[in-house]
Amino acid sequence: MIRPAPTPRYSPADSRYEKMAYRRCGRSGLRLPAISLGLWHNFGGDTPHELKRDLCRSAFDHGITHFDLANNYGPPPGSAEEAFGEILATDFAGYRDELVISSKAGYLMWPGPYGEFGARKYVIASCDQSLKRMGLDYVDIFYSHRFDPDTPLEETMGALDHIVRSGRAQYVGISSYNTERTKDAVAILNDLGTPCLIHQPSYNILNRWVERDGLLDTLEELGVGSIAFTPLAQGLLTGKYLNGIPDGSRATQGKSLLPHHLSDDVIERLKALNAIAEARGQTLAQMALAWVLRGERVTTALIGASKVSQIEDCVAAVGNLEFTQDELTAIDARALDDNLINLWARSSEEV
Ligand SMILES: NC(=O)c1ccc[n+]([C@@H]2O[C@H](COP(=O)([O-])OP(=O)(O)OC[C@H]3O[C@@H](n4cnc5c(N)ncnc54)[C@H](OP(=O)(O)O)[C@@H]3O)[C@@H](O)[C@H]2O)c1
Numbered sequence: 001m002i003r004p005a006p007t008p009r010y011s012p013a014d015s016r017y018e019k020m021a022y023r024r025c026g027r028s029g030l031r032l033p034a035i036s037l038g039l040w041h042n043f044g045g046d047t048p049h050e051l052k053r054d055l056c057r058s059a060f061d062h063g064i065t066h067f068d069l070a071n072n073y074g075p076p077p078g079s080a081e082e083a084f085g086e087i088l089a090t091d092f093a094g095y096r097d098e099l100v101i102s103s104k105a106g107y108l109m110w111p112g113p114y115g116e117f118g119a120r121k122y123v124i125a126s127c128d129q130s131l132k133r134m135g136l137d138y139v140d141i142f143y144s145h146r147f148d149p150d151t152p153l154e155e156t157m158g159a160l161d162h163i164v165r166s167g168r169a170q171y172v173g174i175s176s177y178n179t180e181r182t183k184d185a186v187a188i189l190n191d192l193g194t195p196c197l198i199h200q201p202s203y204n205i206l207n208r209w210v211e212r213d214g215l216l217d218t219l220e221e222l223g224v225g226s227i228a229f230t231p232l233a234q235g236l237l238t239g240k241y242l243n244g245i246p247d248g249s250r251a252t253q254g255k256s257l258l259p260h261h262l263s264d265d266v267i268e269r270l271k272a273l274n275a276i277a278e279a280r281g282q283t284l285a286q287m288a289l290a291w292v293l294r295g296e297r298v299t300t301a302l303i304g305a306s307k308v309s310q311i312e313d314c315v316a317a318v319g320n321l322e323f324t325q326d327e328l329t330a331i332d333a334r335a336l337d338d339n340l341i342n343l344w345a346r347s348s349e350e351v
Pocket residue numbers: 037038039040041068069145175176200229230231232233234235236238239240248249250251285302303304305306307309310311313314344
């Protein structure tokens with residue numbers, strides 16, 4: 001019988017820590033890579049496992065030590081955690097202590113009254129399910145994925161505190177909470193003795209809600225780190241849509257990047273931003289990431305990727321994080337009314 005040749009075992013690049021910058025997360029002792037990889041898209045059952053594996057390998061080879069997941073990432077929900085669990089058990093076996101892995105609970109995960117939001121029953125059960133899917137004893141960071149207006153914040157934060165005390169997570173975070181709710185959550189967590197490590201808001205050149213809301217100032221004062229999600233506005237802030245919509249791109253998938261996100265007005269703004277990036281010697285994606293990371297208030301930029309070449313392009317952003325005042329002014333002139341693209345506004349508007 002002829003056996004297929006075994007796939008060579010992956011060994012991460014020896015150079016993996018040479019170029020990436022690692023930045024302290026708030027006032028904690030944890031440092032995160034300037035670029036982190038999220039598994040929201042392209043890690044579900046509709047993507048071949050080889051691609052997921054190659055994306056994770058490439059990320060780690062380039063010094064991306066932080067991988068961000070959530071219970072519902074897929075489709076179907078849970079499948080991204082299962083795929084990542086397989087990668088942890090094979091390619092990343094032996095490297096657990098070099099990785100920072102996060103997951104979250106908040107969005108709909110199972111039917112009935114206990115499958116979403118912030119009740120203790122849901123949050124702890126969901127964390128257990130996530131650990132099982134990934135084959136982990138603990139995650140490094142566990143998040144409340146969205147604010148729950150109908151559950152006392154003490155209950156949701158108490159569940160996060162329990163998750164740490166019971167050894168299911170090392171640190172906790174919150175996502176898409178507005179400034180006022182963030183202050184409340186951080187105070188409760190401090191009282192419980194489990195400080196809030198990190199906040200995960202959407203933030204990019206086009207979507208400035210965290211600036212208007214004062215969230216970045218508040219996080220700095222509180223000593224809480226931040227991880228900006230959709231720093232590329234789901235791919236808008238890259239070169240890919242400047243001359244039409246490429247086959248297979250997120251805009252063709254009818255999932256979360258919708259036709260009205262690609263209006264003529266948006267494309268004109270992207271073209272102007274691309275010209276600024278070219279003058280800096282960066283791709284538009286690199287400039288967009290550098291812009292989020294400027295001044296160190298944001299700890300890490302949380303990208304997604306559908307190709308290894310995108311990860312390579314993105315990690316090179318850390319080579320130039322400085323901006324002149326003229327560049328910043330020109331970039332500011334291209335910001336949008338972020339209600340157009342901020343799909344998560346509802347959570348941060350809840351009180
Ligand atoms: N907390 C929350 O509520 C929340 C919500 C959303 C996301 N997140 C987190 O944030 C992560 C990132 O979100 P995102 O994927 O929307 O982020 P993003 O980085 O803004 O967009 C990623 C997409 O941009 C394109 N892209 C990336 N690099 C590129 C490059 N160098 N050149 C050309 N195109 C490039 C790819 O699109 P194509 O697929 O078209 O190639 C890729 O899928 C998620 O995985 C998740 O972990 C959290």
